[in-house]
Amino acid sequence: MKHSPRPLPGWIAQLPAALVFGSVTLRAALRYWGGPQFAPIMAVLAAWLALLLVEPAISRRWAWFFAPYLALQAATPILLIASPALGGADYSAVLFAILSMQVMQRLPPRQGVTFIGLFSLLAAVALVSLYGTAEAIGHILIYAAANALLGSYALAIRRAQEARDRNRRLAADLEEANRQVREASSRRERLAAARARHELARELHDSVTQTVFSMTLATESALLLLGRDSGQVEAQLDHLTRLSQSALSQMQTLISELRPEVVAAGGLAEALRRHLAERQLPDSLTVSLEVEGNDPLLPSEERGLYAIAREAINNIVKHARASKASIQLHLSEPFWMEVKDNGQGFHMAPDGPRAGVGLVGMGEQAAEIGWDLALQSAPGAGTCLKVTRKPREERPA
Helix, strand or coil: CCCCCCCCCHHHHHHHHHHHHHHHHHHHHHHHCCCCCHHHHHHHHHHHHHHHHHHHHHHHHCHHHHHHHHHHHHHHHHHHHHCHHHCCCHHHHHHHHHHHHHHHHHCCHHHHHHHHHHHHHHHHHHHHHHHCHHHHHHHHHHHHHHHHHHHHHHHHHHHHHHHHHHHHHHHHHHHHHHHHHHHHHHHHHHHHHHHHHHHHHHHHHHHHHHHHHHHHHHHHHHHHHHCCCHHHHHHHHHHHHHHHHHHHHHHHHHHHHCCCCHHHHHHHHHHHHHHHHHCCCCCCCEEEEEEECCCCCCHHHHHHHHHHHHHHHHHHHHHHCCCEEEEEEECCCCCEEEEEECCCCCCCCCCCCCCCCCHHHHHHHHHHCCEEEEEEECCCCCEEEEEEECCHHHCCC
């Protein structure tokens, strides 16, 4: 099992600085123990360490403090090296390495490199004044290398910390995006369920409820005729039988439309063939299905197109007064599906008589699967509904 790396403890980042300062302090103590320079050097080093420790807190409050801090701290090793009274403490030049770590942790890398070069130059000037050029070269190279090495170490730690922070932010952003996707998916599911309930209620009201109401009237009429004209009772009972068969057929159609799994059974084309075979179409209407190509569709696309085609056929049966209708599937690039009829058509105005008959739901269904829906109709010219797959970059993820 893989585990994400743990962040470095803070003391690891500060360990080199502690070792450098400890080595300078130990060297000074061993060299000047018992001498007159011991107390002044220890006091200077103690002040340098105190300022090093309190600087982060001060700079957090006053950002401008970091610049004078660097100037003051850089002056200390120069003083220790160049002051005759302090005996030329050349090893104190290594304190510039601690300052090199700080500038690489706090400043942009280019500025940090500039400061490291400046620190190395200041140390070189002080060492040349102490030893002369020839003897100082070796010391200069050693201390410049220490500055560069510890500065690079500090920059590596800084970048690692920035990468961890960036990863944490990305993880938080990803979690937030996933949460929003889950919420959007939940909202879509609730809207789809509400739309399905609304459509079912409308279908029941427009078809089954009206048929059952007619059955009630036929039953009451037969009861009234039973004692008056028995010859008419048989006709009413025949009418009642036809109404009950129609209601049963309508209920079977509604139940079949509530089963989205019919698409998965054999693909979109087979599901549409089965729907046309099982649906009780009027004797005056013939519906044909033409399929071209066999490239696969996404399951969500198949379900969406099946729902659109089913709703379009329902509208044709109920409103178009058509004698012929067709469904054309083009299952290769460019993907499209077309449902058209030769019925009475309607005005395309938003407030026209057919403007709300399932068209909003079909448009939403097409948008959810990344397809465009276009509708053309005119009185007496039939209706043509076409859905076309959008380019990949425009489809939902």
